[in-house]
Amino acid sequence: MATNFLRRVYTSFATNIIDVPTRLLAFMLFLLLIFLPLAQLGSYILYMLTLANIMAIFAASWDLLVGRAGQISLGHALFFGIGAYATALLEQFYGLPPWITMPIALALGVLAALLVGFPCLRVKGPSLALVTMVIPLIASSIVLLYALAPITGGASGVPVSSFFPFLVISQQRVAEYFLTLILLLVSGTILYKIANSKTGIVFVSILDDELGSKACGINVTRYKLLAFATSALFATLAGGLFAHVVSGAGPATLSLGYSFLIIIITILGGIGTIYGPIAAAYILQILDRYVLTISVPVPLEWHLLIFIVVVVIIIIKWPRGIAKFVTDKLRDLQKARELEERGKHVWKTYRKKEKQPIYED
């Protein structure tokens, strides 16, 4: 019984993952990430990757909204900031532990998405982009209002305690790394599944031709709000994790910096793919924090310049994104190999036939 079950698991694993080169690549990378802490790389690298995990969740959520449902949002940092501030303020004023504040923050994020989504329903394209860009600016102004500073902490922000205050710093970083990695896996899978489900197909149809979708009887409003809400859920999750990992929530979380960061990550990785932004989050983080800081120590003022130049060049060269480029190449290789194997099979069959006499007498 058990061996039968295991064999079935293995077969489904082999067919679904090992035989599909793109998924195999993803699986191998995932294994690498899981076993990475064994390599004793030090807390700095683990911290760097933890931040990459958080940005990956954030970017993947944006990808769902923009790459699949077509609602260009330049102000996604709004939900990021709501997640960070919600968990920070709930902890500061009510002393609640993270496993209670995080779900509440998620609920608040979804609520905000619905509130913000309603006015955004009426505008399209660049107007939508610009409207979504100014909404976090309004939120920033509210947070900075001097009347509310005793609550929101003003420009200094709110300090937050870590998820694992009882651990030593090196172990803390490992624990945070695994926590964010698992949440990334879960979020990534859920987002990917949504993107490739029936709902995902409806999103894409809204992206392609909104009027046509309406004509087909799709309730576009409902699906747009659903896209906003789902995307906001994961963005808020990323924000909450951020607040605890960075030990603080401040007005920077609402700023354009984070909105633009995920746009860059997503475009780099391949918009619409969900896995693209996740890969690109890692690539950019390693480029920024490791290559430019440690391997090739660049003077601090030049750091950002070189980073941006590299990013812009990559985007111009590969407008469909790096991950898409890689997966396309892998698919091409797979097709080429299939053709070659089929060719070999044809040749073998031909050769077998050749060895037999043509005439039976």
Place this chain on the structure above:
Amino acid sequence: MVERFKFQISAMCDDLASAMIDPSVIIVQGAITGAIYGLLALGFTLIYGVARVVNMAHGALFMLGAYIFFALGPLGMFRLEVAPALILAAISLGIIGIIIYRLTVHPVTGDVLAAIVVTVGIAMMVQQLVLIAFGPNYQPVPPFIEGAATFGGTTVTYSRLLAFAVSLVLFAVVLIFIRITKIGSAMRAVAQDREVAMLMGVNTTTLYMLTMAISTSLAALAGILIVSSTTLVAEPYMWQQPLAISFAIVILGGLGSVKGSLVGAFIVGYAETGVAYLIPEGGYLQGAVALGIMLVILLIRPKGLFGKHIELE
């Protein structure tokens, strides 16, 4: 903390109630602020209307104009006079605009998001280059004319009056240019329908580059005039605020409408001046009110006040 909140709100209401309100302040200052903001948004509207490019580097080019003027002008390295420095700065920024367009925006034509990312990248590159070249300290951009004039209860510096006048003149020039000249008609044609314009023999790429040059020159002029009449210094991080203001104005007025930008700029200018004058303790309320007005108008009229499904008018 709820008491504190109530206290601050009542303090602001007291401000409003007890203010000795002199309408000449709001009328005059609002108009001047509005015109100056309009100058800022003009280039942005043009490039969007014609080439459909959301130029996130607009604020950075504004800043670059101020820096180049500083470097060329009497306080910088080249020590030219004010007028030639101004003209040279505008021209050089036009050339830089063309280079930026050809190298980075043209390859990603059609992809709205890639254009946004690329222009944001350009903005950050300009920021870092300016930081490396000029250092983190501020660089002075002094006003062209000293002195001030008094209108009723308010005083306006000649420098701001100059910016006001130049802004209105430039708006008029652009509007006339679009109406009367052949190139202007070509711009309007491309703004309406790109493919048909191409069929009619308009070379869109050249036109886009020309529009970019005009847009960036206008940004440079705006930068020099506005910095010399208000903040007086150029610093590497000052590009985000003008960008945000341009956006708000352009959304309010309708993307691609030059007339709309002027009206939107006046609305935003009056809103900010009104709040600053009537509620002095309001602080960021100024910006929030302006943005709030923009949102409300968008809810009522999603295309903006004069947006006509993107026509350059």
Place this chain on the structure above:
Amino acid sequence: MKTKTIVAIMLTMLLVTMACAFPVKANPSTIKIGVIGPVGWPQMQGMTEGATLAKEWINSHGGIVIDGTPYDVSLSLGDEHAADMRPDLGAAEMERLCDPTRENVDFVVGGFRTECVSPMHEVSVNYHKLFFISGAATNQLIDCGKFGTPQACGKCVKCDYNKYKYMFRVTPINDTMLAYNILGFLKGYVLPYKLVPLYGQQLDGDPELDIKTAVIAEDLDWTINMYNMFVYGGYLGPQANIVYSARTPWNALDFSSYLDSMHAAQVRLIVHIFSASASMAFISQLAGHPLKAVAAGIDVLGQMSDYWIWTGGKSQYEAFLASTGTRSPITESSSPYTTTQFWDAYYTRFGHAPIYTAWGAYDAIMGMRETLQTHSIHPPFDQAKTDLLIPIVELTDRVGTLGRFRYTSTHDVYSNEFGSMWTLGYVRAVWVQWQAGRLEVVWPMDRPYSKIYALPSVSGKMYPYPTDVNQEAKVDTADISAIGYAFGSKPELPSVPPHPRWQFVADVDRNKIIDGNDNTMVCYDFGKIVDPLPLLYGNEAGHLHS
């Protein structure tokens, strides 16, 4: 793909990553100091340059000698990422500095923007590294309870000593003491001795003479306490009648509405509180406005030596708090550099004047050097050694470049004076005024480098009687002797020491030299008085007569 290939690739990846493992870096012969600040803002430039000056001096003078073993000093720079608003990257940079497998610094100096310093100090505290804050002013990090937040934050030295005892602040002085310094000068001198005698009126049915005052602050949280104290708490005293108060966005461009309202309200004293570049716009627009008032408050950027150039000289007469004036010889007994020697060395090395973060970084490193040289604790400083160091650092009481320095019980800068005398000598905020291109110290008044505070005079200004040198409403022998004392002096360039006898107010014709011409002008008006008093708003000229 074949199973063998998969396993081979995975093993290779694992081996490669394990080969990249980094052992703990040991720097047995150097003391590594981390310097972390907002790259892209001048504050970081100051920190780096001050630290570099300290490092170069130490390394060229035998290093830090602990128990006979010399240790060189090296610096590791980190970016707080305050300029691009990425506190996560700032925390990552602090992680990089503190991580034993990375930079592994022995202690850290710096920190400016509180939003970024908050995550950074959590990191440094978790690694048990000393962090000397040189730039962040808010109380939140050291001694919470700002804005009357009811609950303690639990994340500062005061609330959780055992965890946060690694934090120390060397500069600037906390905002409560800054507020007292403001009150000391305004309540103790400007209002009673300068403004009330000339402009005091009976307002609001109050028999005492008052001055109409305005308070304008930028709308950031560090100004809240002070703003509330002055506007709603009445701390400015009975002689200040607050008729207008405003909070401006920190990036405000145009102050016309505020200035026009102040003009309509006829204010004479403006208490301005700014830290961002908007202050330049405010001061220049104030200078060009018909408003006849003095600005005296806080202007963080005003301390910078280029401020005069940035405002085109319009910051003349502006007074504000600073840590020092232009090359003021605050102390002669700090070692190895006295105040002026530090200034000169800095100016020679870097070509511009030091800002307050530079003084702080330098003093922090020199202070640690003295501490380490008198105790036998060798680097690298892990948790055990740092814990031994902390009680020693707490007892620091040395003469720094800005005065005597010690820490309070919550590791903040100890500052206890705000009056007209500076007797005890512990660091304090001084009032400075821009006069003829130099920042002159006008309070405390008992220092040899202190100058007389000047109301804006010369025609068209608030007090257009330059011949009344000491601004007492009469031209008499006191004015003549003031000129006599300052005779022949000139205001020096900012890079050289102030002339000990120069007085800006004695230069009656404002031609930057005190000569017979000034004397003649005073003699011409000798015996005249300013009458009638008080000088009414907009009607100040033409009252000087015999």
